[in-house]
Amino acid sequence: MSALKIKKGSTSHSAYQLRDPHAEASERHTLSVVVDNEAGVLARVIGLFSGRGYNIESLTVAEVDHTGHQSRITIVTSGTPSVIDQIQAQLGRIVPVHEVHDLTDEGPSVERELALFKVAGTGDRRVEALRLADIFRANVVDSTLESFTFELTGTPEKIDAFAELMRPLGLVEVARTGVAALSRGPQQAK
Amino acid sequence: MARQMTGAKMVVQALKDQGVDTVFGYPGGAVLPIYDELFQQNDIRHILARHEQGAVHAAEGYARSTGRPGVVLVTSGPGATNAVTGITDALMDSIPIVVLTGQVPTFMIGTDGFQEADTVGITRPCTKHNWLVKDTDALAETIHQAFHVATTGRPGPVLIDIPKDVQFASGAYVTPKQADTRHYRPRVKGDLEPIKALVEAMETARRPVFYTGGGVINSGPAASQLLRELVDATGFPVTSTLMGLGAYPGSGENWIGMLGMHGLYEANMAMHDCDLMIAVGARFDDRITGLISAFSPGSKKAHVDIDPSSINKVIHVDFPIVGDVAHVLEDLLRIWKSRGRKTDRAGVKDWWAQINDWRKKDCLSYKNASRVIKPQHALERLEALTRDHDRYITTEVGQHQMWAAQYLRFEAPNRFMTSGGLGTMGYGFPASIGVQMAHPEALVINVAGEASWLMNMQEMGTAVQYRLPVKQFILNNERLGMVRQWQQLLHGERYSQSWSEALPDFVKLAEAFGARGILCTDPADLDDAIMEMINHDGPVIFDCQVEKHENCFPMIPSGKPHNEMLLGDAATEGAIEDGGAVLV
Ligand SMILES: Cc1ncc(C[n+]2csc(CCOP(=O)(O)OP(=O)(O)O)c2C)c(N)n1
Numbered sequence A: 001m002s003a004l005k006i007k008k009g010s011t012s013h014s015a016y017q018l019r020d021p022h023a024e025a026s027e028r029h030t031l032s033v034v035v036d037n038e039a040g041v042l043a044r045v046i047g048l049f050s051g052r053g054y055n056i057e058s059l060t061v062a063e064v065d066h067t068g069h070q071s072r073i074t075i076v077t078s079g080t081p082s083v084i085d086q087i088q089a090q091l092g093r094i095v096p097v098h099e100v101h102d103l104t105d106e107g108p109s110v111e112r113e114l115a116l117f118k119v120a121g122t123g124d125r126r127v128e129a130l131r132l133a134d135i136f137r138a139n140v141v142d143s144t145l146e147s148f149t150f151e152l153t154g155t156p157e158k159i160d161a162f163a164e165l166m167r168p169l170g171l172v173e174v175a176r177t178g179v180a181a182l183s184r185g186p187q188q189a190k
Numbered sequence B: 001m002a003r004q005m006t007g008a009k010m011v012v013q014a015l016k017d018q019g020v021d022t023v024f025g026y027p028g029g030a031v032l033p034i035y036d037e038l039f040q041q042n043d044i045r046h047i048l049a050r051h052e053q054g055a056v057h058a059a060e061g062y063a064r065s066t067g068r069p070g071v072v073l074v075t076s077g078p079g080a081t082n083a084v085t086g087i088t089d090a091l092m093d094s095i096p097i098v099v100l101t102g103q104v105p106t107f108m109i110g111t112d113g114f115q116e117a118d119t120v121g122i123t124r125p126c127t128k129h130n131w132l133v134k135d136t137d138a139l140a141e142t143i144h145q146a147f148h149v150a151t152t153g154r155p156g157p158v159l160i161d162i163p164k165d166v167q168f169a170s171g172a173y174v175t176p177k178q179a180d181t182r183h184y185r186p187r188v189k190g191d192l193e194p195i196k197a198l199v200e201a202m203e204t205a206r207r208p209v210f211y212t213g214g215g216v217i218n219s220g221p222a223a224s225q226l227l228r229e230l231v232d233a234t235g236f237p238v239t240s241t242l243m244g245l246g247a248y249p250g251s252g253e254n255w256i257g258m259l260g261m262h263g264l265y266e267a268n269m270a271m272h273d274c275d276l277m278i279a280v281g282a283r284f285d286d287r288i289t290g291l292i293s294a295f296s297p298g299s300k301k302a303h304v305d306i307d308p309s310s311i312n313k314v315i316h317v318d319f320p321i322v323g324d325v326a327h328v329l330e331d332l333l334r335i336w337k338s339r340g341r342k343t344d345r346a347g348v349k350d351w352w353a354q355i356n357d358w359r360k361k362d363c364l365s366y367k368n369a370s371r372v373i374k375p376q377h378a379l380e381r382l383e384a385l386t387r388d389h390d391r392y393i394t395t396e397v398g399q400h401q402m403w404a405a406q407y408l409r410f411e412a413p414n415r416f417m418t419s420g421g422l423g424t425m426g427y428g429f430p431a432s433i434g435v436q437m438a439h440p441e442a443l444v445i446n447v448a449g450e451a452s453w454l455m456n457m458q459e460m461g462t463a464v465q466y467r468l469p470v471k472q473f474i475l476n477n478e479r480l481g482m483v484r485q486w487q488q489l490l491h492g493e494r495y496s497q498s499w500s501e502a503l504p505d506f507v508k509l510a511e512a513f514g515a516r517g518i519l520c521t522d523p524a525d526l527d528d529a530i531m532e533m534i535n536h537d538g539p540v541i542f543d544c545q546v547e548k549h550e551n552c553f554p555m556i557p558s559g560k561p562h563n564e565m566l567l568g569d570a571a572t573e574g575a576i577e578d579g580g581a582v583l584v
């Protein structure tokens, strides 16, 4: 008999115990990260998320300061509050990262996403699609006799809602940019 | 006007300007221009390892024993991939090393050229930062930035990938002073607010404990000095992780021994029962905490760490203090003194009485034997016979590593080099080479297991070539002992693949390399054999054949809380059949 009183030959016991997932609720947060626009910086950020098992719901990136060569990466992620804190701290460790802001925590912010919807159909369905697009203030950016491509800007929820409405009307495909976000008010996020 | 020179020359110039005296490496096609430059100078010594992993561990040993960054130079492709284990090891243990890799010329990158590997891609997750330099004009500045990043904040490995055409081309050299390192400035001063709150908690704590880690050593000698002052002035007990051994002296009055999975009973019990835990440069690793939900349930916790991501990562703390250990301890001491050096003397006195009670378990006691060498006994003798030497210890990974931590005493920082975070078998031997390079006159001993030692045994060539008198003290149990122990305790005694079969004759092996081999099988010969090892002026392989089935205790089985430690056979004899009493 072993010291842990496991019967010789038994297979029911393992040394490995999975971590107790503290039953904290998962939250959705939008992070805004200012980075040097250098080779590999996006790979570092994405690698951090995949390597440590964090979620990415959406991610956008573009250079926003051409003279200073800085980009803003906007990441929508979800996790428990302690995971979100950890993500922020881990992002802060990446050498070319200058600033990390949790826009969800740091006060009011605005979020926008742009999406393109290709909807094919004729007759009543086509008219209905156009009518709904008008209500949502979507623009027609391409059309053929049996299709429209709409451009819509809004919160992710608004874009989801529009997609739901278009589905029965002949939605062919969707392209979304992911979220861009800034804090509200006159100053830079601090 | 900046000096013009080739990229290869720049590498050597930049290393000189960074104060580098030793480079560990291995040549190949993609770094030949740099090796050509090394050949034509005498300021930097190059140590030819026998495997790139060995070169990196040697650089780690150099770095950990000196506090200065270790430098590695390897070729592209297989040179770089062979270095990955060492780089990951350095990342996990926060060791500053600068790795220079050759790369195929820029115009061939992406073509699957000969010995091309995506080195920055492969090493991105295992470096603190890395760079691919595509322009010779940027090379010198990048190297200086790399040294800055490796050694600033939480230290770690960095890598610079240098395509061969960049080495041949000419560019403008910049000095370390001219290089722009402004962007990377981690904060070193801790907020005074939580430091004050911690001081107040220290004044009223009845059961305080300092829990210290490798961060104290990484912070530099001042941090260890301040820790000693603070511990001795408050009279609080102090324990340490494997990585922090030596920051507070093993002979110090308030030392209660190493904590963790194979830590001392009194140290783990103190962690479990304390009312104020002061974590300094330690990171609540799973070998330390055991079962998280039962970790030190009744304590307020303070955490001093330079890396904000270490704080609240595993354990929620009440006093988070982001800053360099030395800076924070200085403020802490100053504030505590200025408020009148208060502690709850009566409470702390009772606490010590409790700790002394736990000490009576004598958790490191073991049953000695007269016919066979017990590994613990071998280490006790090694300790006794080397204590007065200027001594540096490295280890491999396994039972012997834990016994070394338990039975050897470390009086000063930077004296104990072991792979803590990654647990890399094969670390100790090359690390001992790096340590000996940095401290030519010192007694450098690698406490090894036979299986680990074989993983980088090719470095015998390096030790002999450079006349490095490193002592390879192999506790040979002919087993992957730690694996065997887990299989015995946790896998129903099914000993799957945990034998060391077909071992070499270590004495002949030593002789084959032109070194000294010593075999010891009898406890009666042990002291003489150890003295022979110490007195031999050259590398020694010491084959210390020990009891094959000894287990390493105390042990907190994975996923158990601190107060459910298994004690050694001596203390638990009879208890196993008794049932129930085993888990103390
Ligand atoms: C590179 C690597 N592979 C596998 C392991 C898993 N492992 C941990 S300890 C150990 C056995 C080590 O045997 P030995 O070096 O003889 O030391 P002992 O435990 O017998 O003292 C193994 C295989 C490891 N830590 N590192």
Ligand SMILES: [Mg+2]
Pocket (backbone or CB within 6 Å): B398, B449, B450, B451, B475, B476, B477, B478, B479, B480, B481
């Ligand atoms: Mg062994």
